[in-house]
Amino acid sequence: xxxxxxxxxxxxxxxxxxxxxxxxxxxxxxxxxxxxxxxxxxxxxxxxxxxxxxxxxxxxxxxxxxxxxxxxxxxxxxxxxxxxxxxxxxxxxxxxxxxxxxxxxxxxxxxxxxxxxxxxxxxxxxxxxxxxxxxxxxxxxxxxxxxxxxxxxxxxxx
Numbered sequence: 001x002x003x004x005x006x007x008x009x010x011x012x013x014x015x016x017x018x019x020x021x022x023x024x025x026x027x028x029x030x031x032x033x034x035x036x037x038x039x040x041x042x043x044x045x046x047x048x049x050x051x052x053x054x055x056x057x058x059x060x061x062x063x064x065x066x067x068x069x070x071x072x073x074x075x076x077x078x079x080x081x082x083x084x085x086x087x088x089x090x091x092x093x094x095x096x097x098x099x100x101x102x103x104x105x106x107x108x109x110x111x112x113x114x115x116x117x118x119x120x121x122x123x124x125x126x127x128x129x130x131x132x133x134x135x136x137x138x139x140x141x142x143x144x145x146x147x148x149x150x151x152x153x154x155x156x157x158x
Contacts, residue, residue: 072111
């Protein structure tokens with residue numbers, strides 16, 4: 001299988017912001033406001049300068065973010081929803097497969113977790129398909145409204 005993940009570079013910054021600010025991506029994110037270029041630049045510079053965070057571009061169609069600052073490490077991703085059109089689901093599946101492989105093989109992680117809004121049933125189903133299991137639920141206030149967040153996790157023993 002060809003490599004579909006590559007390290008992000010500064011030339012990717014504006015493209016990643018456009019993907020992140022798409023209304024469909026914001027609607028299922030833990031922060032839903034339109035991110036300004038200045039806010040994104042601060043986050044980007046901090047993430048790119050921290051060896052415990054890995055920003056990867058997936059096949060020029062999405063971004064995968066690994067955060068190794070906590071135990072267990074966490075991950076998140078989003079795709080070029082507008083550019084993918086009808087290819088969204090197969091691209092999601094390829095991204096998750098590549099990201100899981102990268103986390104456990106390339107990064108050598110033993111566990112990996114992530115947060116998903118409970119209403120984002122498609123992503124939760126995708127995570128289950130790739131061996132993640134729900135370990136807890138909790139409330140988080142998003143845009144002034146309590147939302148249920150699902151923490152899913154996968155380990156090398158699963």
